[in-house]
Amino acid sequence: MKKNLQWKLAIIVVVIGLCLFLVYPPKDKIKLGLDLKGGTHLVLQVLTEDAVNVETDQQLSRFEEVFKKNNITYLEANKEKPGRFYFRGIPVDQEGKARDLIDQYTRDWDYSFSGDRLTFNLKMVAAQYLRDLAVTQTLETIRNRIDQFGVAEPVIQRQGSDRIVVELPGIEDPDRVKNLIKVTAVLEFKLVKAGPAPDEETLLRDFGGKVPEDAEVVKSDPKRGTQGYYLVSKVATVTGKDLRTVRRGVDEWNNPAVHFTLNPDGAKRFEQVTGANIGKQLAIILDGRLQSAPVIEARISDSGIIQGRFTPEEADDLVVILKAGALPAGIKYLEERTVGPSLGSDSVRQGLMAGLVAIFAVMVFMIFYYRLSGLNAITALILNEIIIFGAMGYFKATLTLPGIAGIILGIGMAVDANVLIFERIKEEIAVGKNITSSIATGFSRAFSAIFDSNLTTIISAVFLFQFGTGPIKGYAVTLICSLVANLFTAVFVSRFIFDAFVPTNAKRLSI
Amino acid sequence: MQIFKKTPNIPFLKYKWIALAVTLVIVVAGLINILVGKGLKLGVDFGEGTLIRVMFKEPVSVSEVRKLLSEVGLGDSIIQEAGKESREFQIRTMEKRTTTQDQEIESHQILADRVIQSLQGEEDRQKLAQGLLDLNNIDRTSLTNLLRSVAPDEAENLANKIVNYRTENGIIASWDELSREPLNLPGEVTSLLQNRTFLGKMTVLSRETVGPQVGKDLRKKATQAIIWSLIGMLVYIALRFKGVEYGAAAIFTLAQDVLITMSIYSFTPREINLPIIAGLLTIVGFSINDTIVIFDRIRELQRTMRKEKLENIMNLSLNLNLSRTLITSGTVFLTVLSLYIFGGQVINDFAFLMLIGTIEGVYSTIFLSCPVVLFWNQYFKKKKLHK
Numbered sequence: 001m002k003k004n005l006q007w008k009l010a011i012i013v014v015v016i017g018l019c020l021f022l023v024y025p026p027k028d029k030i031k032l033g034l035d036l037k038g039g040t041h042l043v044l045q046v047l048t049e050d051a052v053n054v055e056t057d058q059q060l061s062r063f064e065e066v067f068k069k070n071n072i073t074y075l076e077a078n079k080e081k082p083g084r085f086y087f088r089g090i091p092v093d094q095e096g097k098a099r100d101l102i103d104q105y106t107r108d109w110d111y112s113f114s115g116d117r118l119t120f121n122l123k124m125v126a127a128q129y130l131r132d133l134a135v136t137q138t139l140e141t142i143r144n145r146i147d148q149f150g151v152a153e154p155v156i157q158r159q160g161s162d163r164i165v166v167e168l169p170g171i172e173d174p175d176r177v178k179n180l181i182k183v184t185a186v187l188e189f190k191l192v193k194a195g196p197a198p199d200e201e202t203l204l205r206d207f208g209g210k211v212p213e214d215a216e217v218v219k220s221d222p223k224r225g226t227q228g229y230y231l232v233s234k235v236a237t238v239t240g241k242d243l244r245t246v247r248r249g250v251d252e253w254n255n256p257a258v259h260f261t262l263n264p265d266g267a268k269r270f271e272q273v274t275g276a277n278i279g280k281q282l283a284i285i286l287d288g289r290l291q292s293a294p295v296i297e298a299r300i301s302d303s304g305i306i307q308g309r310f311t312p313e314e315a316d317d318l319v320v321i322l323k324a325g326a327l328p329a330g331i332k333y334l335e336e337r338t339v340g341p342s343l344g345s346d347s348v349r350q351g352l353m354a355g356l357v358a359i360f361a362v363m364v365f366m367i368f369y370y371r372l373s374g375l376n377a378i379t380a381l382i383l384n385e386i387i388i389f390g391a392m393g394y395f396k397a398t399l400t401l402p403g404i405a406g407i408i409l410g411i412g413m414a415v416d417a418n419v420l421i422f423e424r425i426k427e428e429i430a431v432g433k434n435i436t437s438s439i440a441t442g443f444s445r446a447f448s449a450i451f452d453s454n455l456t457t458i459i460s461a462v463f464l465f466q467f468g469t470g471p472i473k474g475y476a477v478t479l480i481c482s483l484v485a486n487l488f489t490a491v492f493v494s495r496f497i498f499d500a501f502v503p504t505n506a507k508r509l510s511i
Numbered sequence: 512m513q514i515f516k517k518t519p520n521i522p523f524l525k526y527k528w529i530a531l532a533v534t535l536v537i538v539v540a541g542l543i544n545i546l547v548g549k550g551l552k553l554g555v556d557f558g559e560g561t562l563i564r565v566m567f568k569e570p571v572s573v574s575e576v577r578k579l580l581s582e583v584g585l586g587d588s589i590i591q592e593a594g595k596e597s598r599e600f601q602i603r604t605m606e607k608r609t610t611t612q613d614q615e616i617e618s619h620q621i622l623a624d625r626v627i628q629s630l631q632g633e634e635d636r637q638k639l640a641q642g643l644l645d646l647n648n649i650d651r652t653s654l655t656n657l658l659r660s661v662a663p664d665e666a667e668n669l670a671n672k673i674v675n676y677r678t679e680n681g682i683i684a685s686w687d688e689l690s691r692e693p694l695n696l697p698g699e700v701t702s703l704l705q706n707r708t709f710l711g712k713m714t715v716l717s718r719e720t721v722g723p724q725v726g727k728d729l730r731k732k733a734t735q736a737i738i739w740s741l742i743g744m745l746v747y748i749a750l751r752f753k754g755v756e757y758g759a760a761a762i763f764t765l766a767q768d769v770l771i772t773m774s775i776y777s778f779t780p781r782e783i784n785l786p787i788i789a790g791l792l793t794i795v796g797f798s799i800n801d802t803i804v805i806f807d808r809i810r811e812l813q814r815t816m817r818k819e820k821l822e823n824i825m826n827l828s829l830n831l832n833l834s835r836t837l838i839t840s841g842t843v844f845l846t847v848l849s850l851y852i853f854g855g856q857v858i859n860d861f862a863f864l865m866l867i868g869t870i871e872g873v874y875s876t877i878f879l880s881c882p883v884v885l886f887w888n889q890y891f892k893k894k895k896l897h898k
Contacts, residue, residue: 035857038678043725172650172674174718312656335725336620336718341678343564343716343857350855357853358846365842402786405858408850409793409865412843419842420804423835449807452751453800459747460740460792467736469729472785479793 008496015488016383019390029393033400035471036348038341039169040177043334046162050329051134052127053082059109059120060085066105072098074118083122090118131162134329139164142181144324149180149317163334174338176313182331184287185321187240191273192281192293196220196228203229221289224308230290232283237273242266246322248315249305256315257307258322267302275299284308286318351404358408359385362415370422372510376497377418380489384414387485388478397481400474410482416453417490420446422511435506439498447491454483515834523829523877524822524885530878534767541774551773554782555603555719557733558726561623563602564716564856565630566681568647570597576630583629585622589780593856598682599716601856602626603782620720630713638709645711646673646704647682657707661699669700682714733788740792741765744799756887757806761799763883764875768798771871776864786861794868797843801876805832809881821888825881836873844869 023029034041056079064077067087075089090098095113102111108126112119122130135158142164143156155167171177193215197203200217204210211217211231220228244263251257262270274282274296281293284306291308310318362381366374388407392399425442429435458480465476502509544550555562573590580586580602589603604622628636639645644653651674658666676694677683686705689696696704721729748761772794776787808828816824847869851862 045724173653176650313653333620334722336720338715338719339717340715342566342681342714345678346681347855347857350853351858354850354853354855358849361845361849362842365845369838401858402789402861405786405850405854405861408846408854409843412846413797413839415842416839419835419838423832423838427831449804452803452807456744456747456800456803457793457796459743460796463736463740463743464789464792467732467739468789469732469785472789475786475789 005496005500008492009500012383012493012496016386019386019393022390022393023386026389026393030389031396031398032344032348033398033403033471033474034167034169034337034344035339035401036344036351036399037169038171038339038344039167040171040174040339041335041337041470042166042168042178042181043159043336044164044166044181044331045334046135046138046164047330047332048131048134048162049082051130052122054328055130056082056085056122059106062105063087063102063120066101067098070097070101072101080119083127085120087118089116092116135162135164137328138331141324141327142166145180145320146177148320148323149177151177164331170341171338172341174336176317178333178336180317180320182333183321183327184330185240185324185326186287187243187322187326188236188285189238189270190218190232190234190236190283190285191277192283193231193233195230195232195281195293197230198228200229203231207231218283218285218288218290220293221286221291221308223314224291230283230293232285232290237282238262238266238270240322240326242269243322244302246319248319251305251307255307256310256312257305258310258315258318259303259305260322261303262301264302270304271299271301347401347404351401351408355404355408355411358411362411366415366418370511373422373498376494376501377415377422377490379497380418380494381411381414383493384410384482384485384489387488388481391481391485392477395477397477398470398474399478400471402471403474403478406475406478407482410479410486413457414482414486414490417446417450417486418494420449420453421490421494425509426511429509429511435502435509436504438509439495439502443491443495450487450491454487458483519830519833520826521830521833522826524826524881526878527882527885530874531882534771534879537774538767538770541770541777544774544777549777551777552780552782554784554787555721556726556784557730558721558723561604561620561626561718561720563604563623563626563718564593565600565602565627565713566716567598567600567713568682568684568710569712571600572597573600576600576602579629579632580626583625585626585629588626599856623718623720627715632712635709635712644708646708647677647711647714649708650674658700658703661703662697669696672696681716683710686710729785733785736788737792741795744796748799748803751803752806752810756884756891759887760806760880760883761802764802764880765795765799767879768795768868768871768875771875772864772868775867775871779863781860781863784860786858787864790861790864790868794865794872797868798872798875801836801840801872802880804835805829805876805880806884808832809884822885825885829877829881833877836876840869840873 060077060079067074072094073089073091074087077085077087079085090113098118099111102109108123110121110123112121139156139158143154146154146156146166146168151168151171153169155165157165159165166181168174168177193212194206195203201209203217214234215231216234218230218232220230242262242265243260244266245261247259249257249259278296278298280296282296283293284291291306294307306318359381363378366377366381368374370377385407388410391397397403421442424446425438428438428441433441461476461479461483465473465480468476553559573592576590577586577588580588580590585604591601591603593599593601604626635645644657646654649657651670654670654673655666658669662669672694673689673696676688683689686701688694689701689704690698744765745758745762749758752758752761769791772791776783805828808831809824812819812824812828813821844866847862847865850858851866854862
């Protein structure tokens with residue numbers, strides 16, 4: 001063997017060996033996309049306006065307090081919209097004092113006096129910060145919930161300013177997880193003042209038909225069996241923030257329930273309230289819906305049970321969301337794609353089948369048409385496939401169904417380069433050149449066309465990758481890999497095979 | 512072996528007027544169909560409703576499915592049979608536009624839930640209400656919990672076995688399957704399952720909903736991908752072939768690749784989703800590189816045959832490259848055909864588009880790319896000479 005052929009052989013062996021190493025074992029190295037593995041892809045939007053709204057409410061009540069404490073009088077205090085609230089009727093002589101107080105308490109709000117009206121506007125920067133924080137916190141909370149629920153390899157990513165992408169491979173019960181993510185999970189314990197009543201009117205009969213200032217009406221959660229309206233205190237005794245531990249257990253009738261303990265601060269308040277209200281009912285409220293309203297039988301300090309006719313799964317989910325904490329803002333689903341595991345494995349099977357048939361058909365054609373040279377092209381084709389998978393293993397690319405289509409298409413395109421070269425060699429032989437120089441001219445003449453043709457397809461694939469989403473990215477990746485690999489196998493490997501197997505003084509070429 | 516014993520001598524450029532006429536007819540018909548007729552149907556990816564794939568335990572007909580759906584007022588959904596034995600169906604709910612964007616995805620989801628519930632049928636709904644679990648839709652953990660009572664140690668193992676079996680087959684059709692190979696469940700397990708679960712009539716294979724906001728984004732991204740890759744290819748061609756006439760010919764070929772393929776596609780009931788955009792760009796790239804190979808040959812021949820008329824050189828180039836054009840398009844066609852036949856329902860639209868595109872690519876390369884260069888030279892270069 002000639003010396004430069006030995007070198008070429010060494011390069012080929014190293015490249016192929018490396019690719020085999022990169023892809024072995026394929027089960028671990030090639031990640032399957034959700035469309036093949038089954039799973040759920042969710043895009044959700046954080047309603048960041050909620051965070052601004054909460055901040056507005058908080059600041060409004062804070063300044064009400066501050067003004068009262070400092071004897072600044074006003075007629076009316078109200079929220080105009082999220083990010084803006086006002087006080088009306090502040091006497092002119094108190095304006096200076098009010099200004100001093102506001103400057104002392106906040107830098108995030110702009111304020112202005114016009115007549116007797118004092119308007120607060122949330123600064124743009126502060127609003128932006130709040131929105132951003134809401135998204136980050138939501139992301140963390142969702143991550144916690146999903147981790148606790150137990151999903152292998154979830155992807156939870158921020159996308160753009162207020163979107164979050166959640167990918168959950170291998171989920172069998174997508175609706176359950178969807179609900180788990182979406183609940184706001186604000187847990188409150190509030191004293192019951194009246195109820196249950198079948199409707200609001202009956203409930204408020206004893207209060208002159210009006211909701212008292214320190215109370216509010218809640219409806220019981222229809223999922224918990226009972227129907228009815230309750231009047232509860234506005235201020236919560238303890239909330240989800242006071243929880244120290246939560247675990248699943250059973251209540252006295254052996255029904256699924258959730259056990260909790262409180263942190264010292266919460267326990268102190270809980271003890272005080274329960275001690276003072278023995279015999280009354282305590283409402284357990286989740287996201288504004290009453291779950292149950294047990295009667296306080298004794299003073300309770302730092303532990304308790306949440307019951308409410310839960311199924312085992314519901315109790316499990318409640319533990320998960322209470323552990324992970326409440327969402328700082330509501331969320332809304334923008335996109336949902338769920339592929340069941342059986343459709344996914346069907347797609348893999350069918351894709352594999354289509355690929356094998358395609359390879360087989362192309363092989364038969366090439367051998368039939370180009371004889372031994374066809375065998376050369378097939379060797380190049382097989383090496384081409386190995387390189388594609390090696391590259392995918394190296395880039396940790398995800399294989400999707402369109403990705404499989406890209407590979408299959410690549411099989412058809414990979415032989416394009418061989419065909420260009422072989423046809424050119426044939427022409428040269430027909431003109432009467434000898435075999436060796438025909439091969440040499442064939443390769444050199446065909447090269448520019450091969451390069452051009454691969455490059456135009458790569459250009460479009462690159463932009464598909466840039467702008468595409470999941471599955472389409474997979475298509476672009478496999479197509480690019482196969483075209484780049486093609487330049488190596490069709491030009492370098494094929495040439496090597498001709499040089500190695502066709503003697504320099506050959507009279508005929510099987511082509 | 513060779514397709515042609517010797518280089519053929521087909522005067523392709525003679526047929527340029529016929530070819531242009533054929534193209535014009537297809538494109539005009541397509542445009543009329545797109546603008547006035549049913550035209551291009553945007554799919555779920557672009558924010559148009561929900562796509563649900565379901566599998567039934569027993570074969571049903573499209574009309575039965577439609578009947579079930581019309582009971583809940585969704586009889587106008589697109590229902591397609593997919594795959595084997597009339598058991599798999601693809602249902603696309605037609606979007607009912609509600610007033611605000613906020614409600615829209617929610618309403619899609621409600622619609623999808625309604626479809627699923629109506630297909631489950633009265634019997635299954637009653638069983639669910641009685642507290643029975645659907646063995647065809649149950650998840651691993653719930654099944655494990657259920658099996659604990661008869662097989663505390665084996666529960667997880669058994670649940671996995673059953674769910675994996677279901678995954679492989681799509682649906683469990685009868686109780687017999689549980690005690691047969693390969694499951695071979697012991698008697699107490701099957702009797703527990705028969706008491707506590709039922710075999711649901713159908714299972715949801717996949718479900719896709721894209722809300723209007725994401726749909727709009729995806730539309731924008733698809734448009735960007737198309738525009739940028741077309742620009743990219745044109746820039747490359749312009750750099751590669753310095754003559755304006757070749758650039759113009761490339762633009763023309765490219766435009767008509769897109770137009771013809773989409774015109775034909777618009778006459779099918781198939782929808783446009785993201786993979787279709789990817790397929791379209793692949794076709795364009797593939798057809799363009801065919802064209803480049805021909806142009807490369809023309810320029811090579813122009814150097815050696817200076818006296819020859821351009822039209823003859825073009826004909827010669829086309830003929831010299833004819834077997835190559837047919838063979839490479841042929842191999843791609845073979846692979847795409849295999850994808851079309853064996854690749855399954857999910858990728859079928861893509862495979863179909865590629866089938867059209869591969870054939871169309873050969874046609875545009877042979878009949879349409881060269882005439883443009885020829886016309887350009889006749890009209891613009893002659894004028895220069897006269898001056």
